[in-house]
Amino acid sequence: MKEAVHIGANPSSTPGLQELVGRVALGDEEAFAAVYDAVAGPVLGVVRAVLRDQAQSEEVAQEVLVEVWRTAPRYRPDRGTAMNWILTLSHRRAIDRVRSVEAAAAREHKAALLDRTPEYDEVTEQVEARLEREQVRRCLRTLTELQRQAVTLAYYRGLTYRQVAEALSLPLGTVKTRLRDGLIRLRDCLGVTA
Amino acid sequence: MTTTDLHRLTGAYALHALSAKETAAFERHLAGCEACAQEAAELSATAARLGLAVTVSPPDALREQVLRRIGSVRQQPPDGAGPARPGRVPLRGRLLSRWALAACLAAAAAFGGTAVWQHQRAEDAAREARRAEQATDELAAVLAAPDARTRAASFGDGSTGTVVVSRSRDKAVFVVAGMPHPAHGKVYQLWFDDDGAMRSAGLMDPGRTDQAVLLRGGIDGASGVGVTVEPAGGSEQPTSAPLALLPFPA
Numbered sequence: 522m523k524e525a526v527h528i529g530a531n532p533s534s535t536p537g538l539q540e541l542v543g544r545v546a547l548g549d550e551e552a553f554a555a556v557y558d559a560v561a562g563p564v565l566g567v568v569r570a571v572l573r574d575q576a577q578s579e580e581v582a583q584e585v586l587v588e589v590w591r592t593a594p595r596y597r598p599d600r601g602t603a604m605n606w607i608l609t610l611s612h613r614r615a616i617d618r619v620r621s622v623e624a625a626a627a628r629e630h631k632a633a634l635l636d637r638t639p640e641y642d643e644v645t646e647q648v649e650a651r652l653e654r655e656q657v658r659r660c661l662r663t664l665t666e667l668q669r670q671a672v673t674l675a676y677y678r679g680l681t682y683r684q685v686a687e688a689l690s691l692p693l694g695t696v697k698t699r700l701r702d703g704l705i706r707l708r709d710c711l712g713v714t715a
Numbered sequence: 716m717t718t719t720d721l722h723r724l725t726g727a728y729a730l731h732a733l734s735a736k737e738t739a740a741f742e743r744h745l746a747g748c749e750a751c752a753q754e755a756a757e758l759s760a761t762a763a764r765l766g767l768a769v770t771v772s773p774p775d776a777l778r779e780q781v782l783r784r785i786g787s788v789r790q791q792p793p794d795g796a797g798p799a800r801p802g803r804v805p806l807r808g809r810l811l812s813r814w815a816l817a818a819c820l821a822a823a824a825a826f827g828g829t830a831v832w833q834h835q836r837a838e839d840a841a842r843e844a845r846r847a848e849q850a851t852d853e854l855a856a857v858l859a860a861p862d863a864r865t866r867a868a869s870f871g872d873g874s875t876g877t878v879v880v881s882r883s884r885d886k887a888v889f890v891v892a893g894m895p896h897p898a899h900g901k902v903y904q905l906w907f908d909d910d911g912a913m914r915s916a917g918l919m920d921p922g923r924t925d926q927a928v929l930l931r932g933g934i935d936g937a938s939g940v941g942v943t944v945e946p947a948g949g950s951e952q953p954t955s956a957p958l959a960l961l962p963f964p965a
């Protein structure tokens with residue numbers, strides 16, 4: 522299927538967001554409100570995918586968004602788009618929360634891990650978000666079963682590759698390779714140019 | 716951990732699937748391994764797309780809380796002591812060298828549908844590591860694909876361009892000969908033409924007048940390839956009129 526998957530363009534390179542973040546870096550609160558409107562949905566989505574719990578997710582998302590304000594002066598556009606920066610930060614903070622909780626709690630049962638596939642929120646009616654979701658779904662289907670499981674367990678469940686290996690009963694080296702070649706295939710399918 | 720092992724960690728790193736200790740070790744590796752740095756940046760951007768796909772509608776209360784809080788949060792000074800985001804890898808500046816190996820594929824006679832390609836290895840090929848090798852392999856595979864079709868054009872200034880398309884691989888290669896060097900601080904950028912909308916397909920090596928470049932991303936219905944002059948590092952959208960617009964062969 523070759524329908525117009527690129528028409529909506531890549532939301533992570535939305536022109537305007539870069540510029541807005543540049544204004545935020547100068548302390549512009551109005552620009553920050555516009556940045557908030559552009560990124561809060563994706564930020565909360567990433568955090569909630571990893572943490573599941575709505576209240577905790579909102580709390581972490583709030584921390585991330587405040588961190589965006591605080592560290593905007595150090596954002597370097599030459600190192601990637603603002604959306605990439607913000608979503609990488611969101612995932613990192615969600616993971617930090619998961620791992621700090623996990624350190625204190627017992628490891629979840631393997632079956633419970635495998636049971637949890639990513640939940641795609643169907644509520645949002647934003648066309649761009651829907652296009653993005655469809656495109657990612659389409660591209661995830663081009664991965665092998667092992668690649669897809671490894672990548673989604675790591676990204677959406679926040680597992681380390683060791684935990685992924687344990688969950689899928691695979692050698693560590695195999696998991697490292699699957700995470701890499703799975704993402705490479707996804708990159709090529711999505712046409713990601715960093 | 717051996718160096719070979721480290722090169723394979725780009726995916727796990729981009730997914731935050733390494734332990735804190737492994738992350739630190741890999742970031743030291745990234746500082747000296749350009750191939751991994753480039754790949755890690757691309758895979759991080761890919762992971763971000765997985766995030767975009769799970770966008771939700773945030774509650775109104777969150778907006779109020781965040782906007783209220785920033786009123787009392789002091790911003791960091793721009794680039795003070797130490798990197799603000801040690802986990803990030805340099806991107807744009809590294810974009811160019813990835814084509815160094817690909818550029819060693821010299822085109823000979825690409826006209827008339829059959830092409831003879833010569834593969835010369837650069838002396839520094841060993842240093843170019845995996846990423847570039849992959850690009851080269853992929854490039855060679857496109858050129859060798861049974862359904863590869865070519866279209867050549869002369870650009871008037873004596874330079875020629877040839878586009879090679881493999882529909883089965885959904886990939887295209889752009890080959891130029893005699894292309895003048897871009898002005899200092901400029902670079903040639905390639906674009907897929909999606910019905911008039913330009914989608915970046917990567918940069919050319921500004922240091923070479925003859926080169927073969929594997930276009931980044933799939934053809935995915937694009938009707939041709941365009942070339943523009945852009946500031947070093949490339950642009951998200953073309954900032955100048957195309958020097959050349961070459962339709963893909965049917």
Ligand SMILES: [Zn+2]
Pocket residue numbers: 721722744748750751752
């Ligand atoms: Zn490396």
